[in-house]
Amino acid sequence: MRQFVIIGHDAPTTPEFSLDDIAGGAGRLDVLCRCVNSAFFLSHDIREDVRAHLVLADEFTVTFEGSDLHRLNPDERSTAALVRNALDEREEAIGHMPIETSPGVSLTRRGVEPVLDAVVSESTVVQLHEDGDPVVDIDPPEDPAFVLSDHRDFTDAEADLLADAADRRVRLGPERLHADHAITVAHNYLDTAGFERY
């Protein structure tokens, strides 16, 4: 399984935002929605063996499970609506127990650290870093988890957590990419390297 953890620093933690203003009033939820798109969509298909976690302001996490997703559409607005639906149930989110808020979408009251802890136990954690090894030079791990940040840099505390969690540091290319573009390139690397498919 391929996992993606996207740390949203400027993300909503309540459902009181307008779907007309997801790049403003909802922080930068648009960035996170594009990451979900990149994580799951193929042409006329969904990548079922993918799980993506949107960490919202270190307080809640909305997890998308490829094998169970039914109502995911590619546009930002409809994905933002799924996140808003999830946050509607936030009073029910106690401890780390997930609540399924729509098919394949669940909410937990977890910040960055417990999400990374869970991912570490299941995956080879890959940190995308401008000083990392070129992606083409390394063999793809069997169950990779990529950890990315939204439009902001990782905080020092997150960078420390990630340095502890990461098994590999990898660079995707000479340019610094948006998180959603990095997910697309990571998928292509894994697809092309033949991991899981050839």
Add this chain to the structure above:
Amino acid sequence: MRQFVIIGHDAPTTPEFSLDDIAGGAGRLDVLCRCVNSAFFLSHDIREDVRAHLVLADEFTVTFEGSDLHRLNPDERSTAALVRNALDEREEAIGHMPIETSPGVSLTRRGVEPVLDAVVSESTVVQLHEDGDPVVDIDPPEDPAFVLSDHRDFTDAEADLLADAADRRVRLGPERLHADHAITVAHNYLDTAGFERY
């Protein structure tokens, strides 16, 4: 220069659509907006040496010029607003003369064929095709132009035009990708191959 031509089959040709409904009432303008995002955005930067053409239902073309873009934001809605602004000027678009409708954004009354004709004269046209050569096996052309379709397949007429125009047929990987993801992968290929930068 890198160019991208995205053929929108299900795209608006008048500005009478709501920005709240760009994946419905405006056809699938959301797809085209994501292609613009992928064509231009780097982390905290714009790719200046890129031109992207959105062909709207074979009737109008909105062209984004990286070196002149000032008001481009990454979210779908604000890009859709630039397209709507361009279509507001459609009565002024006569022949193939471009009208600049916002900084770096221009409208022409051109369908697929004249846009391909213009691109052929300036570029090496690359057709993305599932039977093409693996992208890693070919040397990147100096001024590549990638021609893509929105969520629909090329029509037979478009496929014929493209077969005539294309200098290369290339495959990006084993999976069929959304057009915006294909643009991201194409950029990464060109970045990594060192074209224009190293």
